[in-house]
Amino acid sequence: MNGVAVHLNDLRRTFGAVHALDGLDLHIEPGELIALLGPSGCGKTTALRILAGLEDADSGRVLVGGKDITGLPANRRDMGMVFQAYSLFPHLTALENVQFGLKLRRRAGGDRAAAMLDLVGISEHAGRYPHQLSGGQQQRVALARALAIEPQVLLLDEPLSALDAKVRVQLRDEIRRIQTEVGTTTLFVTHDQEEALAIADRVGVMRSGRLEQLAAPAEVYLRPASAFVADFVGLSNRLPGHVDGDTVTVLGTRLPLVKPATGGPQVTALVRPEAVGVVPDPDGPARVLSTAFLGPTSRVTVEAGDSIVVAQVSGELLASLSAGSPVRLELRPVPVSLDD
Amino acid sequence: MATVLDGPELAAPVPPVRAPRGRLRLNQLRSLLGTLPFFAYVTVFLVIPTLVVAIGAFAGDGGFTLANVSALGDSYVLDAFGRSILLSAVTALIGAVLGAVLAYALATARPGGLLRRVVTAASGVLAQFGGVTLAFAFIATIGLSGFVTVFLRDNLGVDIYSGGVWLFELPGLVLVYTYFQIPLMVIVFLPALDGIRPQWREATESLGGSTWQYWTKVAGPLLAPAFLGSTLLLFANAFSAYATAAALVSQGNPIVPLQIRSALTSEVVLGQQNLGKAMALGMVVVVAVVMTLYALLQKRTARWLG
Amino acid sequence: MAGLRARRARRQSAFRWTVLAVMGIFFLLPLAAMVEFTTRGDSGTWSLLADWPKLSETYPDLADGIVASLGQALLTALLMLVLLVPTAIWVRLRLPGLRPLVEFICLLPLTIPAIVLVVGLAPVYAWVNYFLGGSSLTLTFAYTILVLPYAYRAIDAGLSAIDVRTLAEAARGLGASWFTVMARVVLPNIRSAVLSAAFLTVALVLGEFTIASLLNRTNLQVAINLLGKSSATMSVAVSLAALILAFVLLLLLSLFGDRRKASR
Numbered sequence: 001m002n003g004v005a006v007h008l009n010d011l012r013r014t015f016g017a018v019h020a021l022d023g024l025d026l027h028i029e030p031g032e033l034i035a036l037l038g039p040s041g042c043g044k045t046t047a048l049r050i051l052a053g054l055e056d057a058d059s060g061r062v063l064v065g066g067k068d069i070t071g072l073p074a075n076r077r078d079m080g081m082v083f084q085a086y087s088l089f090p091h092l093t094a095l096e097n098v099q100f101g102l103k104l105r106r107r108a109g110g111d112r113a114a115a116m117l118d119l120v121g122i123s124e125h126a127g128r129y130p131h132q133l134s135g136g137q138q139q140r141v142a143l144a145r146a147l148a149i150e151p152q153v154l155l156l157d158e159p160l161s162a163l164d165a166k167v168r169v170q171l172r173d174e175i176r177r178i179q180t181e182v183g184t185t186t187l188f189v190t191h192d193q194e195e196a197l198a199i200a201d202r203v204g205v206m207r208s209g210r211l212e213q214l215a216a217p218a219e220v221y222l223r224p225a226s227a228f229v230a231d232f233v234g235l236s237n238r239l240p241g242h243v244d245g246d247t248v249t250v251l252g253t254r255l256p257l258v259k260p261a262t263g264g265p266q267v268t269a270l271v272r273p274e275a276v277g278v279v280p281d282p283d284g285p286a287r288v289l290s291t292a293f294l295g296p297t298s299r300v301t302v303e304a305g306d307s308i309v310v311a312q313v314s315g316e317l318l319a320s321l322s323a324g325s326p327v328r329l330e331l332r333p334v335p336v337s338l339d340d
Numbered sequence: 341m342a343t344v345l346d347g348p349e350l351a352a353p354v355p356p357v358r359a360p361r362g363r364l365r366l367n368q369l370r371s372l373l374g375t376l377p378f379f380a381y382v383t384v385f386l387v388i389p390t391l392v393v394a395i396g397a398f399a400g401d402g403g404f405t406l407a408n409v410s411a412l413g414d415s416y417v418l419d420a421f422g423r424s425i426l427l428s429a430v431t432a433l434i435g436a437v438l439g440a441v442l443a444y445a446l447a448t449a450r451p452g453g454l455l456r457r458v459v460t461a462a463s464g465v466l467a468q469f470g471g472v473t474l475a476f477a478f479i480a481t482i483g484l485s486g487f488v489t490v491f492l493r494d495n496l497g498v499d500i501y502s503g504g505v506w507l508f509e510l511p512g513l514v515l516v517y518t519y520f521q522i523p524l525m526v527i528v529f530l531p532a533l534d535g536i537r538p539q540w541r542e543a544t545e546s547l548g549g550s551t552w553q554y555w556t557k558v559a560g561p562l563l564a565p566a567f568l569g570s571t572l573l574l575f576a577n578a579f580s581a582y583a584t585a586a587a588l589v590s591q592g593n594p595i596v597p598l599q600i601r602s603a604l605t606s607e608v609v610l611g612q613q614n615l616g617k618a619m620a621l622g623m624v625v626v627v628a629v630v631m632t633l634y635a636l637l638q639k640r641t642a643r644w645l646g
Numbered sequence: 647m648a649g650l651r652a653r654r655a656r657r658q659s660a661f662r663w664t665v666l667a668v669m670g671i672f673f674l675l676p677l678a679a680m681v682e683f684t685t686r687g688d689s690g691t692w693s694l695l696a697d698w699p700k701l702s703e704t705y706p707d708l709a710d711g712i713v714a715s716l717g718q719a720l721l722t723a724l725l726m727l728v729l730l731v732p733t734a735i736w737v738r739l740r741l742p743g744l745r746p747l748v749e750f751i752c753l754l755p756l757t758i759p760a761i762v763l764v765v766g767l768a769p770v771y772a773w774v775n776y777f778l779g780g781s782s783l784t785l786t787f788a789y790t791i792l793v794l795p796y797a798y799r800a801i802d803a804g805l806s807a808i809d810v811r812t813l814a815e816a817a818r819g820l821g822a823s824w825f826t827v828m829a830r831v832v833l834p835n836i837r838s839a840v841l842s843a844a845f846l847t848v849a850l851v852l853g854e855f856t857i858a859s860l861l862n863r864t865n866l867q868v869a870i871n872l873l874g875k876s877s878a879t880m881s882v883a884v885s886l887a888a889l890i891l892a893f894v895l896l897l898l899l900s901l902f903g904d905r906r907k908a909s910r
Contacts, residue, residue, distance in 0.1 A: 052542075052546055053545070053546075053650070054542050054545065054546070054651075055651060056649050056650060056651045056652055071650070073545070073650055074542070074545035074546055075544075075545045075546070075547075075548050075549055075550055076548070077546070078548070079546050080546065080547075081542070081543065081546040083539045083542070083543065086537055086539055087537070087539040087540065087542075087543045089540060089543075089558055089562075090562065090643070090644040090645075091561050091562055091644055100544075100547060100557075101547030101548060101549075104547060104548045104549050104553060104557075105548060131643055145543075145547070146546075146547075149547060149548065155546075371736075371740040371741055372741065374732070374733075374736045374740065375733055375736060375737060375741065375744065375748075377729060377733070378729055378730070378733040378748070381729055381790075382751050382791070382794075384770065385767070385770065385787050385788065385790070385791045386751065386754065386755065386791050386794075388766070388770055389763055389765075389766025389767045389770055390754075390758065390766055391766070392765070392766040392768075392769055392770070393762060393765050393766040396765075396766075438669070441665055442665055442666075442669050445661065445662040445665040445666060446662075448658045448661075448662055449662060455666075459666070461896070461897055462673075464896055465892060465893045465896045465897070466673060468849065468850070468853065468892070468896070469853075469889065469892070470853070471853055471854075471855045471856075471867055472855050472867045472870050472871045472874075472885065473853070473867070473870065473885035473886075473888055473889050476680075476870065476874060476878075476881055476882045476885040477676040477677070477679070477680055477882075477885060477886075477889075478676060479874075479878065479882070480676070480679045480680045480682075480683035480684075480882045481675060481676045481679035481680075482679075483878075486679060486683065487675075487678070487679035487682045487683060488675065488679060519672075519673070519676070522669070522673075523673075576757075579759070580759030580760070580761070581759075582759070582760060582761040582855075582856045583855035583856050583859075583867065586855070586856075586859065586871075587855070587871050587874070597759070597761040600761050600762075600765060601761070601860065604764070604765065604768070604860060605860075616765055617765055617766075620761070620762040620765040620766070621762075623759055623761070623762050624757065624758060624759075624762055627757050627758075627759060628757050631756070631757045
């Protein structure tokens with residue numbers, strides 16, 4: 001099965017005085033999985049619902065496979081949708097839920113439904129009702145139901161946010177596996193940055209109804225296009241710096257900039273904890289404030305001058321540090337963003 | 341507070357867990373004593389009356405008899421039961437359909453909105469509004485000199501009673517009962533409608549279903565138990581009602597509650613008292629069956645729409 | 647823009663207002679008719695109703711009924727509270743195994759029509775007459791049974807909303823007696839539930855007709871019914887007044903319920 005391309009062109013939508021979408025442009029390649037990431041109220045769910053036909057746009061166009069479907073009602077759009085939770089029909093078994101869409105299309109669908117339940121790994125519960133299934137199992141059935149109708153586009157609206165952390169990671173990886181297998185163009189909406197980075201071909205970070213950055217996960221993480229992206233994706237230290245040309249000096253180290261500075265020379269630089277090296281040094285100018293063991297990589301909070309710096313260190317190094325230890329900080333020369 | 345009391349030794353604090361058996365039993369007895377007033381009271385004023393009805397239905401001059409119960413087969417008693425059931429069924433159906441429509445109109449309104457609060461509060465009052473006051477309200481409306489009757493006669497030349505004064509007979513009771521059945525339906529059916537999640541409609545649409553298919557394949561089957569259960573509750577409500585009919589019906593005793601009244605107050609025929617008890621027992625059986633079905637349907641609704 | 651969703655919302659809104667308008671007419675018409683009926687030709691019905699000495703002189707039966715109903719409502723509310731509140735708390739604290747039975751008994755009157763209860767109560771009231779006389783206030787006993795399901799549900803809901811056990815354990819741990827636990831710890835926390843139960847009781851008792859009429863006692867509804875035979879206008883006026891009173895009571899009740907939910 002080959003996916004189709006999806007275009008969202010200049011979508012605008014206001015709810016009262018709030019601009020949920022403020023001229024959103026998004027292009028999804030055939031078979032691609034794009035994760036829309038952003039804080040609540042950034043418009044990511046509105047974008048997905050307009051694509052699904054569950055919400056009207058005030059202006060703008062939606063194209064799927066080159067065809068303008070802006071005025072098409074939801075039930076003629078051919079999209080598979082997975083909701084946050086509770087979307088299974090409670091009076092139907094898992095199998096009947098998956099068959100539902102097939103029956104609406106007057107296809108027998110017994111075999112296909114069973115195959116879909118098999119694909120999501122839940123065939124042994126085919127006869128159970130939704131209230132007899134766990135949250136993770138329910139979402140698997142919901143995914144099978146959405147895929148059973150062989151939709152042109154798969155839409156996932158925070159499908160994992162109601163689940164436990166462990167199930168969330170497991171199901172996330174499985175959604176990715178299945179999506180790659182069937183090759184359906186997919187839009188995945190989430191507010192969890194780790195989830196977005198792990199699952200997507202490209203991540204779109206949204207803010208106030210616009211895309212701040214749309215790029216591959218590594219790109220978004222390593223070269224955030226703005227301070228907002230740097231802040232929202234991953235943890236960042238906010239450290240005072242001094243701009244000089246296309247570099248910035250932070251804690252005595254010269255670092256390259258992601259993009260040229262626009263303001264004055266005194267700036268706040270955003271530095272990732274993993275870009276901060278901690279070296280035990282009896283004459284070091286900095287002091288360890290606290291340590292936290294988090295497994296293979298652990299976290300140290302250091303007081304350096306007027307700044308509090310969070311650094312990511314190995315578990316071994318952590319053992320040699322304790323509150324009050326004198327240390328020296330070394331910043332790795334990865335490109336940094338500035339707070340604007 | 342919870343953290344302080346989380347300790348296992350405090351889980352069941354007062355009757356010491358490892359008390360000797362005898363003391364434990366004594367403790368339990370003392371605890372039971374605390375409920376004595378309640379149980380004594382309901383025994384005298386609820387259990388004994390119930391037994392009086394149940395036993396009296398099978399009691400004659402010389403002890404046990406089936407005469408009262410078999411008297412239920414008399415045509416006038418059967419007719420009364422038939423009319424009672426018909427009246428209850430008709431008003432339950434009308435009330436259920438119109439009440440469901442009204443409830444749906446409310447369910448589509450803003451959840452915490454003023455409209456919804458006012459209408460549900462008014463429904464709560466009107467559902468309880470039965471009896472004599474309701475009868476007089478309708479006499480003032482469509483009685484012989486009622487507001488509407490006079491208005492229609494004087495202004496439009498329409499005489500609503502050209503075929504006889506039906507207000508004080510069974511058709512009148514249907515109209516008047518509807519007045520409290522619709523609000524009752526709103527109260528009992530609205531929670532079920534609120535249990536319908538918007539995701540189900542959206543899922544149906546994204547799977548290619550039309551509005552018609554949503555109602556026939558999703559919302560319809562989901563609401564059916566709640567609707568049926570609510571209709572049964574309305575049936576029991578109308579079947580038990582007495583005061584409205586007593587105040588309104590002027591001639592004869594068309595329905596069972598009025599038959600029971602006449603059996604109770606009749607001093608002419610001996611044994612009528614026990615026939616009254618047999619009819620009362622018959623009513624309890626009908627209501628108990630209906631309410632049991634209601635409870636079963638309610639359970640299913642709670643699982644689907646809870 | 648096409649605005650498919652907006653069109654659906656407009657359709658729904660039109661449907662909603664049509665339904666509400668039609669239903670509104672059906673439900674308001676009898677109330678309006680009562681107003682019209684009692685002010686027709688202005689026979690001074692309402693001014694008479696507001697003048698208690700004159701009213702009790704003109705319609706002594708009605709005055710007796712009103713007094714009797716108020717007394718019954720007050721006594722029933724008291725008896726219900728004394729009987730039900732301690733029992734409900736006690737069962738939750740000490741005899742949880744007994745709760746299903748208590749609940750079953752309390753909800754039983756729902757399946758026993760009032761007319762059936764009267765049949766069974768007749769012999770019981772023969773004894774009541776023997777011991778306490780035939781005062782209309784003795785109806786309190788029957789009415790307490792009648793309001794049991796509604797009052798129980800209100801109080802039970804209040805108790806479910808708080809963790810009675812933990813509260814009691816905390817108080818006992820601080821040295822409180824069982825009486826103190828019930829009166830000073832649990833009761834203040836279910837105040838609004840108790841108030842709801844009392845309001846419901848008053849509203850129900852003011853509307854009761856069946857038992858009073860068939861046990862040959864008087865109350866407001868019996869008096870209205872009696873009056874209907876001689877003065878239709880007056881009986882409609884009193885009906886409307888009683889209805890408005892019940893309306894206000896239950897409206898207060900629902901407002902109370904809302905505020906309780908909002909504060910949580």
